[in-house]
Amino acid sequence: MSSEKTDTLWSTLHALAVLGEHGSFTAAAARLSISKAAMSQRIAELERAAGVPLVQRTTRSVRLTEAGQRLADGTRSAFAQIQQSFAAVRDLADAPQGLLRVTAPVAFARQQLLPRLPEFLRAHPQVRLELDLSDGLRPLAVEGFDLAVRHTAAPPETHVAWLLAPTRSLLVASRAYLRRRGAPAGPDALRTHDCLHYPRAGQVAGWTLLRGEERVVVPVAGAFAANNSEALRDAALAGLGIALVPDFSAQAALRAGLLQQVLPDWKVEGQFSETLYAIRPYAPYVPRAVEAFVAHLRQAFAGGFGA
Numbered sequence: 001m002s003s004e005k006t007d008t009l010w011s012t013l014h015a016l017a018v019l020g021e022h023g024s025f026t027a028a029a030a031r032l033s034i035s036k037a038a039m040s041q042r043i044a045e046l047e048r049a050a051g052v053p054l055v056q057r058t059t060r061s062v063r064l065t066e067a068g069q070r071l072a073d074g075t076r077s078a079f080a081q082i083q084q085s086f087a088a089v090r091d092l093a094d095a096p097q098g099l100l101r102v103t104a105p106v107a108f109a110r111q112q113l114l115p116r117l118p119e120f121l122r123a124h125p126q127v128r129l130e131l132d133l134s135d136g137l138r139p140l141a142v143e144g145f146d147l148a149v150r151h152t153a154a155p156p157e158t159h160v161a162w163l164l165a166p167t168r169s170l171l172v173a174s175r176a177y178l179r180r181r182g183a184p185a186g187p188d189a190l191r192t193h194d195c196l197h198y199p200r201a202g203q204v205a206g207w208t209l210l211r212g213e214e215r216v217v218v219p220v221a222g223a224f225a226a227n228n229s230e231a232l233r234d235a236a237l238a239g240l241g242i243a244l245v246p247d248f249s250a251q252a253a254l255r256a257g258l259l260q261q262v263l264p265d266w267k268v269e270g271q272f273s274e275t276l277y278a279i280r281p282y283a284p285y286v287p288r289a290v291e292a293f294v295a296h297l298r299q300a301f302a303g304g305f306g307a
Contacts (some may be wrong), residue, residue, distance in 0.1 A: 020072040096289040097126035104149035107230040165301035173264040187216040194241030195220035209266040247305040
């Protein structure tokens with residue numbers, strides 16, 4: 001293939017690499033902001049120029065052939081370098097700018113992150129922020145996210161992590177529930193209460209509580225369980241029982257007196273992480289918008305989530 005012909009295919013080569021990452025013409029087209037038909041046309045043009053099939057299509061999925069994979073692997077680092085170089089040039093401007101794509105857990109984003117966004121956007125009018133609310137561990141580089149907020153004890157070693165705040169797991173209940181059922185005097189008393197818990201696949205529902213050298217494991221049961229701390233908090237507000245939630249979920253209700261902490265002298269272990277991080281895949285260059293947003297989050301959450 002002549003160099004003149006190759007020069008016209010740079011964007012098409014990038015489309016092949018994106019298709020290989022996503023395994024779907026629809027998803028790859030969305031990533032590149034083009035139509036599915038245009039995506040298919042680009043790949044067909046590249047296959048004609050290469051003279052070999054680059055994509056293997058089935059009714060359910062799309063994957064690269066051996067030749068297509070070799071071509072995508074051989075060009076991926078070059079396109080990553082181009083992207084970093086462009087971002088570095090763009091950030092020569094005085095102010096952070098451009099699109100910032102962030103993913104964060106649903107409950108944390110709704111309760112803590114969203115209220116802090118207006119101040120950031122007013123301070124940085126040239127930044128556009130796109131927020132993905134998901135409890136799934138999204139592949140950041142593949143899906144084009146600049147940053148993720150993660151409630152985790154161990155950020156991936158391949159990523160850069162900024163500590164945002166420590167967190168705690170709390171047992172909380174409404175005052176109405178505690179008047180009706182009485183406040184538990186110790187961990188063993190939880191056996192007789194309606195306990196609102198976060199179900200874990202393949203695990204028997206139970207809470208581990210610590211106080212000094214004491215460690216008590218209590219099996220729990222109740223009329224309601226949910227894999228979302230906001231739902232558990234709302235169930236506790238409705239008087240359905242004692243909920244185990246992260247402090248950031250209970251903070252506002254505790255301050256308002258709508259919930260009361262149960263067994264405050266005991267620490268709950270192993271249900272939710274004790275640290276909150278902002279993370280992104282390692283790269284030699286961090287866009288100025290990312291730096292500004294991380295600085296904003298660290299300042300906003302520096303005091304933690306105590307009531």
